[in-house]
Amino acid sequence: MVPVSTTAAAIIDAGAIQKALEQGCSPDAARVREILARARELKGLDPVEVAALTRISDPELLAGLFEAARQVKQAIYGRRLVIFAPLYVSNLCANECAYCAFRARNTAMRRRALTREEIARETLELVRQGHKRVLLVAGESYPREGFRYVLDAIATVYATREGRGEIRRINVNVAPLSVEEFRELKAAGIGTYQLFQETYHRETYAGVHLAGPKRDYDWRVTAMDRAMQAGIDDVGVGVLFGLFDWRFEVLALMQHAAWLERTYGTGPHTISVPRLEPAAGSDLAAQPPFPVSDVDFRKIVAILRLAVPYTGIIMSTRETPNIRRETFSLGVSQISAGSRTNPGGYAGGEGDDCGQFSLGDHRPLDEVVRSIAELGYIPSFCTACYRLGRTGRDFMDLAKPGEIRHHCDPNALSTFLEYLEDYASPATRAAGEALIDRVMAEMEPQGRRTAQRLLEAVRAGQRDVFV
Numbered sequence: 001m002v003p004v005s006t007t008a009a010a011i012i013d014a015g016a017i018q019k020a021l022e023q024g025c026s027p028d029a030a031r032v033r034e035i036l037a038r039a040r041e042l043k044g045l046d047p048v049e050v051a052a053l054t055r056i057s058d059p060e061l062l063a064g065l066f067e068a069a070r071q072v073k074q075a076i077y078g079r080r081l082v083i084f085a086p087l088y089v090s091n092l093c094a095n096e097c098a099y100c101a102f103r104a105r106n107t108a109m110r111r112r113a114l115t116r117e118e119i120a121r122e123t124l125e126l127v128r129q130g131h132k133r134v135l136l137v138a139g140e141s142y143p144r145e146g147f148r149y150v151l152d153a154i155a156t157v158y159a160t161r162e163g164r165g166e167i168r169r170i171n172v173n174v175a176p177l178s179v180e181e182f183r184e185l186k187a188a189g190i191g192t193y194q195l196f197q198e199t200y201h202r203e204t205y206a207g208v209h210l211a212g213p214k215r216d217y218d219w220r221v222t223a224m225d226r227a228m229q230a231g232i233d234d235v236g237v238g239v240l241f242g243l244f245d246w247r248f249e250v251l252a253l254m255q256h257a258a259w260l261e262r263t264y265g266t267g268p269h270t271i272s273v274p275r276l277e278p279a280a281g282s283d284l285a286a287q288p289p290f291p292v293s294d295v296d297f298r299k300i301v302a303i304l305r306l307a308v309p310y311t312g313i314i315m316s317t318r319e320t321p322n323i324r325r326e327t328f329s330l331g332v333s334q335i336s337a338g339s340r341t342n343p344g345g346y347a348g349g350e351g352d353d354c355g356q357f358s359l360g361d362h363r364p365l366d367e368v369v370r371s372i373a374e375l376g377y378i379p380s381f382c383t384a385c386y387r388l389g390r391t392g393r394d395f396m397d398l399a400k401p402g403e404i405r406h407h408c409d410p411n412a413l414s415t416f417l418e419y420l421e422d423y424a425s426p427a428t429r430a431a432g433e434a435l436i437d438r439v440m441a442e443m444e445p446q447g448r449r450t451a452q453r454l455l456e457a458v459r460a461g462q463r464d465v466f467v
């Protein structure tokens with residue numbers, strides 16, 4: 001294990017990124033086709049190949065890129081789409097991130113850290129909707145108890161149950177921690193620790209983080225190393241697209257992923273792709289310095305899918321239903337649904353509090369689930385891997401030879417059926433049952449047998465069955 005003193009320079013080499021971007025700057029059609037053929041082998045891509053794909057603009061080659069991404073997505077993730085909800089517990093924040101409504105100097109924002117009772121109420125609301133996975137989110141300033149506040153919040157969410165409803169996996173998106181704090185976070189039973197670098201470009205980072213502890217680029221970029229050293233081997237990285245040139249950011253994400261893989265034997269579990277959205281009191285968010293068009297956004301998802309085929313890609317409700325739909329086939333494997341980004345937003349509604357940024361998809365969970373099922377994707381509430389200890393390298397060892405599908409497809413179907421039986425509206429239930437029949441008919445025999453067994457158990461009233 002490398003020492004805690006890992007430096008940012010060891011992880012991100014801006015010079016090497018620029019060089020790769022130059023080397024890949026004008027690929028001819030034959031070269032692009034060659035790279036796409038290699039990507040279909042599911043072994044990922046090197047930085048110069050990734051740089052070349054970022055330059056595609058010819059419609060035919062672009063169609064080829066999207067088709068290759070669809071094939072890779074289908075081969076590894078099949079029709080599954082994992083569903084979660086963010087749970088904002090606090091908007092107290094000591095930082096001055098120029099793009100965020102929670103930033104310290106935004107005095108128009110009503111500040112609030114939910115009490116245990118309020119967190120339980122929020123959780124109950126999500127449980128009643130049928131959620132099983134939450135992403136716990138907070139600003140970087142905790143009430144009196146300090147970091148214990150986050151640990152308490154996690155314990156409260158796990159302890160909140162009603163009937164058959166419960167949250168089975170909590171992922172966490174909070175400010176970077178020390179190794180000791182990460183150990184406590186792991187002991188609290190979290191799934192993935194998520195943290196977005198926002199921008200890997202150091203000068204841009206300095207220009208948009210104006211005050212507070214988040215100004216420290218190095219502390220943030222080395223956070224995943226501390227998490228790994230503390231034993232959290234499922235980590236989620238991300239970039240806030242719109243702050244700097246997306247081509248640079250994609251290559252930096254690759255460097256970060258490669259560093260983690262090289263150093264700890266496993267790359268990031270997920271990559272998130274938030275695009276800068278309007279936020280109350282932020283001129284920067286209203287006018288992103290490097291706006292990412294919808295076409296480029298689809299390219300980002302497709303290129304990431306090819307470059308790191310086994311890393312999940314997360315899409316939030318920042319995006320509109322249309323963009324979300326288009327990117328499912330290109331590589332997205334996890335989505336949030338029915339989200340609120342103001343603390344207390346589920347039990348209390350949006351009320352007078354504005355959220356952290358504006359949402360593009362306001363549909364309730366039931367509607368999202370129905371539309372996903374009608375598109376032919378299986379909404380999955382599965383939490384099996386993390387609960388069976390299939391994390392980090394163990395997960396990748398199953399994922400890379402394609403073994404994980406024998407677990408994921410049946411687990412996705414059984415958790416989807418739980419949702420349909422316990423929470424869905426009649427229309428969603430009908431669409432869901434039809435999808436399950438279709439999927440079962442097309443499954444290979446081994447998977448179908450396992451799925452059949454799990455589905456029968458759920459129909460007989462059992463819950464939380466998985467392989």
Ligand code: SAM
Pocket residue numbers: 099100101137138139140173174175176195196198239240274275276277278279285318356357
């Ligand atoms: N406060 C912690 C931090 O900054 O890492 C964790 C939670 S923060 C609320 C979660 C993420 O929201 C940030 O990492 C950032 O990428 C994203 N975010 C902030 N402002 C945004 C905006 N205007 N549009 C889209 N995403 C935004």
Ligand code: SF4
Pocket residue numbers: 093094095096097100101102103104138139140214
């Ligand atoms: Fe605070 Fe995170 Fe928003 Fe920055 S992005 S102001 S750290 S909540």
